[in-house]
Amino acid sequence: MLGFFLEDRILMALGALLYGIAFLYVLLFVRRDRSHPPSITYAIILVGWILQTTGMYIRGLEVGGCPLGNAFEILQFVVWSLVLLYLVVGSSFRVSLLGFFSAGLAALLGLFSLLPAFDQTRREWMEGVSVWVELHAALALFSYGVFAILALVSAMFLLRDYSLKKKNFHGVFHFLPSIKQLEDIKYRLLVTGLLILSVSLLLGAVNWSQGDSTLYPKKFLPTLALWLCYFVLLILRWRQALRPASLAWASIILFFVALITLGPVNASRGALAPVPNDGDTSSLREIRSSPSEPLSPDFTISR
């Protein structure tokens, strides 16, 4: 019985479930125009995140590195980053309802990632992969977590703008933070996300320039395009050429574009092993038991 709960997917599903519970818990309060105890929401999300982290750790042990080998793992990593950001820096922003929106998006993406089709194949045993390549991939996806929070804060900004324009302050509108506070946080998140993505791209570029692998345009170009889009947003914001509402819309759209670009990025990876249908992972264990086998050069760059 305990073994069932120590399955990586089960733990990650429980994490997503708890995020959903946190979302519904706050929803019950805001629907009645009542404030919720933030410590309880925080605690539920924290327990969910611990379960998800444990699940990812178990998956990491199975694949011998950061679990970023298929759509399921990538989405889980984005969710993990998003929730981590909320838990660590969210409270310093002092933004009411950020936990509510973070939990909602985390539950949605987390449960969506559980679709069996996303976890059909797994990466080969990863021993020997450069730690810089690992860092490059992890940072890139962590920046997606920052952009996820940026999209959430942008959605909150648009809701607050709507409530002020329509003079409606019931339910969720009553508890939203101020327009100015949301605008300030949007800017800080945009700068932070862009910085992290830049470092990630720099690490990837350095690794590539050292020449032991080939660059996959399918993977590189969408990521570079995404970086460029966020960079343009930042420039426009600096030049005061983009109104706050337009920046909010652009941030939301770009985040969904970012999620879509994960498709080609993931497809460009090589050396994926199918998961046995009956759930038997002995083939993975076999791969793991022979780590001395040379890794495909394709694999290295695909990280």
Add this chain to the structure above:
Amino acid sequence: MPVENAITNAPDNLFLYGATHREVPLNLREKLAFTEDRLVDFYRKTKGHPHLGELLLLNTCNRMEIYGVAPQSALFSKEILRGSLSATLSLPRETLDQCLQFTVGKPVVEHLFRVASGIDSLVVGEAEILGQVKAAYATARTEDTIGPLLNRTFQKSFQAAKWVRTHTDIGKGQVSVGSVAVELAGHVFGDLADCRILIIGAGEIAERTLTSLQSRGVTNVTIANRTYSKACEAARIFHGRAIPLEDINTAVREADIIIGSTAAPEPILTAPDLKSLLARRPLQPLFLIDLSVPRNFDQACENLSNVYLYNIDDLGNLAQDNLKARHQEIDACRQSLSLRASHLWERLDSQMKGPSSD
């Protein structure tokens, strides 16, 4: 009369003699109002009277209530108080009989709990009443006219009021135009301390709104008026800067909140003008509060990005909505307070009959 004494009077001797806004119109309540001197005079005259035990007088705009504990018969105490009030307020006893109600026993506790919680206030849920009850309690303690029974009852009423405000929505939302405007400013700017305010014109509501904003930390105030001397006078009162009405364009460009309160027959700010004035600050939100009729700000201003326009009707409607929401909470509050009053009543009763356990 030290308040630490054990309760020796039966709680049935607890009485309330007074008038509230519910039964007595303003013109009569005015006659019942106590000045500070009258209050001290009243306490001095009644203190130590053999038919008057503990006493506490609560005097606000909406009520004049005397809470007391009769040493013998409550009716004796009422007669003594009637004579004393007639002398202090210079009112015939018949007028007092028309206005004042007399209640004894448990309903007094229930009433006090409702009063302290703001349930019985004219503006339901207002918080000032609790401060007024506490002040009346402090005065009575200073005058040494309260004893253990009133002390316990009032202390419990403070706890009940706090509970109601924490656990129900009776105090939620603002119910005056000025407070609603300040709440809205908070939705736009969060912390108001750094906000720059521009007031165009003058008027009572505008001044009250400005006072509310200043209570939230606003210090940067500019006042524009067609009559410059009036602007200077208002600037002196509100520690602001005065400018002539002709110079408002620069002030509009710099302001975070603009309050319009002139008698101008046409809008003084049109949407195209405002759009061009704000072109240099596209990221900064602007909150327009139009307190004038006819309106000072063209309604089309609300369609501009980052501009939030509220006129007097919008503010009034929001205040009404909040008040309605408070009224919906009254039944739940009454129920909770009634339970608490019953609980206190049982404890007072058992303390009177047996040794003190509380």
